[in-house]
Amino acid sequence: MNSSKKFPRKQIRNVGRIKRKDVLPSTKRLAATLLKQGAALGNTDDAAPLRRLFAKLSELGAEGSNSARLSAWEVLRDQSAVAVLFDMGPTLRSHRLEVRTKKSAPKFGGLRLRRSPKRSVTYELQRASVATEQRPVQAAVALNEHQPVTACDSVTAAARAKASEAVKTSVIGYVKAANRDELASAVESLGLRVRGYGDPERSVLASRPLRQPPMSPALLQLTRATPDAFSFEIALRWTGDTPEIPAGLQAELRTMTARFDDVAETD
Amino acid sequence: MSASQVGVALPSAMDESGYTLTSSDFEFMRVDPSDAWRCARQEGPLGMTAALYERFVDTLRAALSAEGLADADVRLQGSSARFFSSPAKPFPASKPDLARQYMSEHGRIWSKADGDAIFAAYELQWPAIRPAQRPWDALYQLRVSPDPSDVDIQVASQLATDAVTEQLTARGIDVNEFPIENETYRFIWKQISDHLFLKLKTWADNWTDELDREVSVAVFGSNGPPVSAHPASSHFRESDWILVERSER
Numbered sequence: 001m002n003s004s005k006k007f008p009r010k011q012i013r014n015v016g017r018i019k020r021k022d023v024l025p026s027t028k029r030l031a032a033t034l035l036k037q038g039a040a041l042g043n044t045d046d047a048a049p050l051r052r053l054f055a056k057l058s059e060l061g062a063e064g065s066n067s068a069r070l071s072a073w074e075v076l077r078d079q080s081a082v083a084v085l086f087d088m089g090p091t092l093r094s095h096r097l098e099v100r101t102k103k104s105a106p107k108f109g110g111l112r113l114r115r116s117p118k119r120s121v122t123y124e125l126q127r128a129s130v131a132t133e134q135r136p137v138q139a140a141v142a143l144n145e146h147q148p149v150t151a152c153d154s155v156t157a158a159a160r161a162k163a164s165e166a167v168k169t170s171v172i173g174y175v176k177a178a179n180r181d182e183l184a185s186a187v188e189s190l191g192l193r194v195r196g197y198g199d200p201e202r203s204v205l206a207s208r209p210l211r212q213p214p215m216s217p218a219l220l221q222l223t224r225a226t227p228d229a230f231s232f233e234i235a236l237r238w239t240g241d242t243p244e245i246p247a248g249l250q251a252e253l254r255t256m257t258a259r260f261d262d263v264a265e266t267d
Numbered sequence: 268m269s270a271s272q273v274g275v276a277l278p279s280a281m282d283e284s285g286y287t288l289t290s291s292d293f294e295f296m297r298v299d300p301s302d303a304w305r306c307a308r309q310e311g312p313l314g315m316t317a318a319l320y321e322r323f324v325d326t327l328r329a330a331l332s333a334e335g336l337a338d339a340d341v342r343l344q345g346s347s348a349r350f351f352s353s354p355a356k357p358f359p360a361s362k363p364d365l366a367r368q369y370m371s372e373h374g375r376i377w378s379k380a381d382g383d384a385i386f387a388a389y390e391l392q393w394p395a396i397r398p399a400q401r402p403w404d405a406l407y408q409l410r411v412s413p414d415p416s417d418v419d420i421q422v423a424s425q426l427a428t429d430a431v432t433e434q435l436t437a438r439g440i441d442v443n444e445f446p447i448e449n450e451t452y453r454f455i456w457k458q459i460s461d462h463l464f465l466k467l468k469t470w471a472d473n474w475t476d477e478l479d480r481e482v483s484v485a486v487f488g489s490n491g492p493p494v495s496a497h498p499a500s501s502h503f504r505e506s507d508w509i510l511v512e513r514s515e516r
Contacts, residue, residue, distance in 0.1 A: 165335075167434070167463050179374030180413065195414050195481045198372035201449060202483075203458040209469045213333055217465035219472065223458070237462055 165216075170236045172253055175222070178230050183222075187234070189252045192222050205232065216240025220249075276300070278307035280350035284399035288350060295392050296404050303350075309508045312347040312418060313403050314480055323474060324510055327420075330470035331511065336424045340491065341511035344501050345419030346403035348508045352416070353501065355451075358401045362386050365411055372412045385409055417481035420471070420510070421454075421501060425489035427464065431455055434463055452501070453492045454485035 177183035180197040183205070187194065192206035206222040218238035225231040234253070236243065245253070277300050280288040288296075293303055298313055305311040311320040331339045346352045359365040365385055369377045377385070388409055398405075406412040432442050447455050454460070461468055464486065471482040494502040 166437075167465060169462070181373065181375075183374075195475070196417070196483070197374060197414075198368070198412065201452065201457065203456070204461045204468075207461075207468060207472045207475075209472050212473075213329070213466065213469065217469045219465055219468060221461075223462075237465060239465060 165239045167237055167239055168242075172234045172236060173256065174225060175232045175234060175256070176230055177232065183232060186256070187222055190220065190234070190249065190256070192220065194222070210236075210238075210243045210245065218243035278303050280307070282351045282398050282400040283354050286396065286398040286400075288398075288402060291392070292398075292402060292405075295408055296402055297408070298403070306348070306350070309348075312343055312508075313350070314347055314415070314418065314478060319477070326470060326474075328511055330467050331422075334464055334466040335430075336422070336426050336464075336467075338426050338489070338513055339422050339424040339511060340509070340513040341423075342421045342491075342503075343419065343508040343510055344421050346401065346416045347418045350403055351398065351400040352403075354400055356401050358398045358405070359389070359411070360397060365389060365409075368406065369411050372406070372414075381410070385411055415480040417483045418474070418478065420482060420484045421487065421491065422467070422484060423487045423489060423491035423503075423513075427460070427486050428455070428488045431459055431463060435459075448488075452485065454487050457485070460484070460486040 175183065175186050177186055180194060183197070184194040187206060191208050194206050196202040197205060202224075204221050204223050208220045210218040210220060216239045218236065221233075221235055221237060223233045223235065225233045234256075236245075277288075277290055277293055280303075293300070296313075298306075302311070302313060305317065306313050311317050315323060327341065331337075331341070344353075357364075359368050362382075366377060366382060369382075369385070392409075401416075404416045407415040428447075431447055435442050435445065435447065447459060449456055461484075464484075467484055471484050474482040490503070492502045
């Protein structure tokens with residue numbers, strides 16, 4: 001859950017012109033940053049909604065007043081803004097950017113625009129002094145709750161399209177273990193913790209996310225190969241872009257299975 | 268100072284056999300009175316602080332939205348909501364029962380020393396009258412199970428069922444000839460749902476790490492589990508703990 005595990009401090013510290021001490025960038029700096037990022041998206045049609053949103057936020061941020069901050073927050077909690085941000089996920093990823101909600105502390109909730117995956121540049125849109133009656137996640141939910149009735153069909157269709165997004169699998173190898181303790185120690189070095197071994201209804205006995213929302217999911221999973229055999233499958237499952245596996249984990253997987261190559265889609 | 272020492276009032280928690288948890292049981296389960304009351308009032312499940320519970324539900328909503336399950340009805344089931352597990356999971360009534368449960372949980376028989384210690388703790392806690400259903404975390408506290416009780420999430424969604432059907436059809440499987448539901452509990456096979464709903468699974472994994480106990484998600488069709496006389500049935504009830512209400516569309 002702790003995002004610092006996924007984004008090492010070193011990466012976060014090397015953030016362009018935003019220094020570590022600037023945990024709360026000024027609204028002017030934020031405005032400049034957003035404007036620059038909006039421009040970096042290029043002039044493609046699919047980036048236009050986000051550019052417009054960035055321009056609006058930049059304009060408000062440039063004012064630098066509390067009322068402008070409040071307005072910026074109102075823009076963000078507006079369902080169309082949230083929809084834009086969520087719907088722009090694939091476009092952002094194609095520009096090696098991502099937008100994520102951040103709720104690490106009540107005063108610092110907000111949106112984070114992050115350069116990804118390796119040269120990590122983090123910009124945070126803070127709502128520090130802004131009233132907090134509704135948080136970004138709730139605003140995202142409100143998107144579903146407050147759609148006009150006439151939009152039902154398209155919303156349901158869009159939701160359904162998301163729900164049936166193709167999942168790709170790459171089986172990495174199999175582990176044999178005679179009991180829970182053996183299995184637990186065999187996969188411990190992969191960061192997999194076995195749970196529910198005694199529950200016959202359970203399929204996945206250990207699972208580890210390799211990236212966090214709003215990026216598309218990628219998980220390393222340990223699954224019973226067959227209900228009654230002492231054989232367990234280690235596989236990657238993901239949607240969207242092929243996940244990058246940390247070098248340390250790749251080395252562990254190679255050692256364990258001696259058959260791990262670059263991830264290839266199997267279905 | 269323990270609850271029994273100060274005589275703090277505790278909520279009444281009874282299993283289907285009529286066994287009521289005592290203050291000593293709550294202490295054994297490491298549940299303090301305020302947490303027990305929060306659970307009884309459906310303000311926060313066992314094993315979660317109020318702040319965590321609020322974030323738990325917020326992030327669940329976000330995960331459902333990201334997954335595209337806009338029609339989901341989500342309920343909290345199991346011992347973290349009701350103090351006891353489902354009647355389908357009986358509490359061991361004897362030393363052989365304990366040994367069987369240990370073997371199932373560990374995949375091996377216990378050592379004599381472990382078995383003796385477990386049985387001694389069991390007899391000390393329940394010398395005569397015993398619950399019929401498993402109290403929350405009781406097997407973990409007895410060291411029969413290496414895992415604490417899970418947080419049991421029940422998702423009912425037609426969009427989920429449709430997505431599964433679509434994915435299976437794309438793999439050349441005719442769902443009319445391939446039942447997608449577990450025969451006993453009627454959830455979509457976890458071999459399917461845990462592999463297809465990766466955003467929801469990522470959410471559950473993150474919370475499993477945070478709580479240090481499994482967050483288990485079972486996915487059902489739109490109406491939830493069918494009504495059944497089977498003790499394992501978790502069909503919708505008036506008393507259910509609803510985490511996310513289905514949005515009316």
